[in-house]
Amino acid sequence: MSGIDLSRISVLVVEDSPFIRSLLVNSIRILGVQSVRSVDDGSEAIEFIKLVEENPMKAGMMSVDIIVCDWEMSPVNGLMLLRWIRRHKDSKDRFKPFVMLTGYSEPKRVHEAREMGVTEFMSKPFSVNSIADKLQSVIFKPRQFVHTNSYFGPDRRRQEIPISGDDRRVYTYDSPEVEIVNV
Amino acid sequence: MSKPGVKVRFYRSKNKLKEKSAGLGLDANAVIEFDEGLLSEAEEALNEMSEEYPDWVMTIIDELFEVHRRCVDDEVGRKGYFERINSIAHDMKGQGGTFGYQLITDFAEGLYNFTAAGAGLSDSHVEIIKAHLDAMRVVIRERIEGDGGDIGAEIKKGLELSVQKFSNKK
Numbered sequence: 001m002s003g004i005d006l007s008r009i010s011v012l013v014v015e016d017s018p019f020i021r022s023l024l025v026n027s028i029r030i031l032g033v034q035s036v037r038s039v040d041d042g043s044e045a046i047e048f049i050k051l052v053e054e055n056p057m058k059a060g061m062m063s064v065d066i067i068v069c070d071w072e073m074s075p076v077n078g079l080m081l082l083r084w085i086r087r088h089k090d091s092k093d094r095f096k097p098f099v100m101l102t103g104y105s106e107p108k109r110v111h112e113a114r115e116m117g118v119t120e121f122m123s124k125p126f127s128v129n130s131i132a133d134k135l136q137s138v139i140f141k142p143r144q145f146v147h148t149n150s151y152f153g154p155d156r157r158r159q160e161i162p163i164s165g166d167d168r169r170v171y172t173y174d175s176p177e178v179e180i181v182n183v
Numbered sequence: 184m185s186k187p188g189v190k191v192r193f194y195r196s197k198n199k200l201k202e203k204s205a206g207l208g209l210d211a212n213a214v215i216e217f218d219e220g221l222l223s224e225a226e227e228a229l230n231e232m233s234e235e236y237p238d239w240v241m242t243i244i245d246e247l248f249e250v251h252r253r254c255v256d257d258e259v260g261r262k263g264y265f266e267r268i269n270s271i272a273h274d275m276k277g278q279g280g281t282f283g284y285q286l287i288t289d290f291a292e293g294l295y296n297f298t299a300a301g302a303g304l305s306d307s308h309v310e311i312i313k314a315h316l317d318a319m320r321v322v323i324r325e326r327i328e329g330d331g332g333d334i335g336a337e338i339k340k341g342l343e344l345s346v347q348k349f350s351n352k353k
Contacts, residue, residue, distance in 0.1 A: 003218045008203040017274055019239045023232050023281075030225040031217065065200055072273055095196060103277030124277025125288065128225040132217045139204055140215055145194040155193070177190040 004136065010035035010061055014045045014069040014081065015101070020124075024068060024101075027131050035061055042076025045069070046084055053092050064096065066138055068122070068131075071102035071113075078102070079116060086117040086152055094152070095145055095183075097138040101126065117153020119143075236282035237323050240275070244319050247271055251316060254309045261304045268312060269298040275319075283328045286335055290318050290342065307349040314345035 011033050015021040021038050028036050037060070039045050045067070052059040067085070071078035082098050085091050100113050103124045110121065120134045143154040171178050205215055247268060254264045272295035279287030294315040302308070318338050321327070327334055 003221075004204055004215055006204050009200060017278075019236070020274075020278060023229060026232060027225055027229055030228050031221065065203070072270065095194065097200070103273055125279070125281030127281070128222060128229050132222060132225075136215075136217065139198075139200045142196075142198055142200070145196075147192040147194065148190065171191055173193075175191075177188055178193070179189045179191070180193045180195060183194050183196045 004032065004139075006032035006135065006139075007034045009033050009135075009139070010063055010065045011037075012045060012048065012061075012064045012067050013038040014040075014042060014067065014073070014078070016040050016070060016073040020070070024126075024131070027128050028068070028135075031128070031132055031135065033135075037061055037064075041073040042069070042078065042081035042084070045081050046076070049085075050090070066097045066099065066135070068099045068101060068134075071100055071109075079113060082113065082116045082118060097142070099134050099138065114153075114156060115151065117151070119154050233282040236278075236284065237326060240278070240284070240287060241320075241323050243271060243275060244316060244323065247316050247319075251309065251312055254312065261309070265298045265302075265304060265308075266300075269295060269300075272298060284322060285329055286322045286327060286331050286338065287319055289339070290315050290322070293342070293346075310349045311346050314342055314349070318342045 011028050013021060013024050013028070013036060015024060015038065025036050025038050037048065039048055048059065049064055052061050052064055056062045067081075069078045069081055076084075078100055082100065085096055085098060086094050097119045098117070099120045099122055100118045101122045101124060102109070102113075113121065120137055122130055122134050143158065145153065146155050173180065250264050250267050250271075254261050254268075257264070272291045275291035276288050276295055279285060279289075279291060294312065296302075297308070297311060297315070318341070321338055322331070322335075325334070327338070329335070331338065
């Protein structure tokens with residue numbers, strides 16, 4: 001077994017509650033991440049991400065490797081930020097891992113974020129173990145990205161399960177309509 | 184240039200984050216986990232920080248009382264105040280349990296559901312909001328952690344009775 005060294009990973013925390021923000025930032029730091037920044041809401045996050053891309057020295061961060069973001073914020077909430085990351089023309093890294101932190105566990109909400117391309121969900125109340133689990137999953141179990149006319153985001157199928165009945169998939173990896181791009 | 188007629192693209196990228204956190208020469212089958220000592224240390228730090236939670240959440244409960252007072256005074260603006268309460272309750276329900284105050288999560292969840300859009304804006308609703316705030320204030324003032332045992336059950340029962348009483352007035 002090897003230990004995880006997160007000292008070179010950088011995390012952006014987006015959370016409007018100062019108390020929760022401070023807990024998240026400190027917990028992530030204690031887990032070994034040296035470069036952690038935090039902002040109040042999605043619009044500040046967009047500005048910061050742009051600044052990191054344009055002028056990392058001024059931003060004080062060379063890259064944003066992982067975003068940990070609350071859902072309920074104003075004016076730009078977590079889902080709107082996720083949409084910007086995955087779909088906006090100004091977003092330079094549409095593959096960026098995005099962990100959505102939320103008190104919402106309603107299936108409709110989970111579905112909504114999944115369809116928008118969320119990488120991981122972390123429900124409130126959270127523990128150090130749940131933060132560690134999500135970081136571990138994002139770093140060591142990344143999923144390929146899928147782009148169709150209605151979806152762009154991490155593959156929603158997390159594991160290959162053998163098909164017991166008829167194979168009803170329209171396309172497989174061998175179909176001419178499917179392209180695999182190594183980026 | 185992409186192939187014509189492509190309907191699905193799979194993007195596979197090199198795992199740069201893994202390289203950053205475990206190095207290039209890592210055995211593909213190696214089990215990589217957080218050090219148990221580090222996790223305990225982090226959990227302990229979270230617990231220490233959590234000790235400040237009651238003082239912090241009391242300021243939020245005070246804010247809720249202030250919004251409630253406005254609901255009483257300003258019937259016309261009630262919808263907006265209910266939305267504010269709903270938004271604060273949403274945050275609170277996700278926090279209490281993290282810091283050992285499960286009853287805050289439970290009562291905030293009740294308050295959140297009760298102030299959801301379309302739930303009603305009557306004077307009875309305003310009274311039921313106050314009953315939730317009173318219950319929360321007792322939990323924090325008395326530092327009632329976890330489910331609160333018998334005292335917790337008593338507070339819950341008291342809140343249920345208040346909700347029933349005012350619901351019947353509708």
